[in-house]
Amino acid sequence: MSPATPPPPPSSDAALRDRAVAAAVAQGLVSASDPVAGLLDVAGVRRSAAELRAAFEEFTAPGTPVLHAFAVKAASLVPVLRLLAREGLGCEVASPGELALARAAGVPPSRTVLDSPAKTPAELREALALGIAVNADSFGELDRLDALTASAPTASPLGVRVNPQLGGGSIDAMSTATDTSKFGVALRDADARERVVRAFLDRPWLTRLHAHVGSQGMPLELMADGVRVLYELAEEINAKAARAQVGTLDIGGGLPVNFASDAVSPAYRDYARLLHRTVPGLFGGRYGLVTEFGRSLLAKHGLVLARVEYTKSAGGRRIAVTHAGAQIATRTVFAPDAWPVRVAAYDAQGRPKTGDAVAQDVAGPCCFAGDLVARDRPLPPLEPGDHVALLDTGAYYFSTHFAYNSLPRPGVHGYAPGPDGGVRWATVRAAQRVAELVAESGGAYGDALTQL
CATH class of the missing domain: 2.40.37.10 (Lyase, Ornithine Decarboxylase; Chain A, domain 1)
Known part of the structure; x- marks a missing residue:
């Protein structure tokens, strides 16, 4: 599905917003009988999707596969998912409901990623049958995948989520790379890194690594440092495997949003440029990339x-x-x-x-x-x-x-x-x-x- 060409930005988002509010009241979208509603600027969403694609294209070697998978939890609405799909994005899902919404929006399995710390056997079987990418969140989930893949071969790209344990941001609940985070394999725990490397060497079908260090309130430098840890782990696995076993890095999302003014800050280009400086090999073409931005595309x-x-x-x-x-x-x-x-x-x-x-x-x-x-x-x-x-x-x-x-x-x-x-x-x-x-x-x- 090729991305649609984004329309030119309006002369003023604020002016368009004011016109939309007046029109919503005049047309009864908000009224005494329906006293509250959500209003979404479609041109603005398209513009954000185009800015995301352009930011990564600027730094990525030609021909590198890049999937921008929208975090469905940020807007679990079928028309929104379909709009983003038309703009070249896929979906990152974390529940059977979110997967059903992505499928209803027409997002193909090849552009869908399943992340969750509590996937049931039924969820995993469905994903494997469809060919959806899965990031295992724990060694226990890897054991479950062992059994499922042995009984039914799959075309699903499979990987492991790791926690670089770099610390948190200003909002505890949004910080997923703390020492005790519930997400991923905690890399700095005793023997954990060695176990992750061994898990890949023992399972040739593991071809991806995933990390997501946080969301709102997270410094960009900490996010980029998490990607650096992920890249270095992939290099270690590939060196010990003596082949390019890990071929894709899922670097998560979580770009913070400025809630203080109309200004869009930070921008996707700011983050892509920082990644290019912090992890020079990331965009060189040796690894496919997956991102999982959500809030920053729509807020x-x-x-x-x-x-x-x-x-x-x-x-x-x-x-x-x-x-x-x-x-x-x-x-x-x-x-x-x-x-x-x-x-x-x-x-x-x-x-x-x-x-x-x-x-x-x-x-x-x-x-x-x-x-x-x-x-x-x-x-x-x-x-x-x-x-x-x-x-x-x-x-x-x-x-x-x-x-x-x-x-x-x-x-x-x-x-x-x-x-x-x-x-x-x-x-x-x-x-x-x-x-x-x-x-x-x-x-x-x-x-x-x-x-x-």
């Missing part, structure tokens, strides 16, 4: 738009009660220092709100006191019927719903510039209705417990 191109239902004051603090809270912005509510979001204020017609900024809390609808997406935030005074936009929320926020208070999942809509300055729309996911929520919550089994 800057999405927003959550919500109506302000009520405003009030408590202890001298203004509070705007909206329909965007922990059910959508879960990380922001429970870990606000690690996951802050910018909030833009719009009026009842979806126009940018004006007026002197006043410190106020922006609260969500969930029934607990901490359901706040912004605290003491300077914003033009919000009133009932106005709107707030949570910016930079194109990754995770749309598809990682927290079902607190049985609040339904919001609709998600993609937008692109239209003729005469208008906005064109496409439904990515329809808003969940109450009847669907009841069915999901066991509605068909209402009498089940009373009959015991």
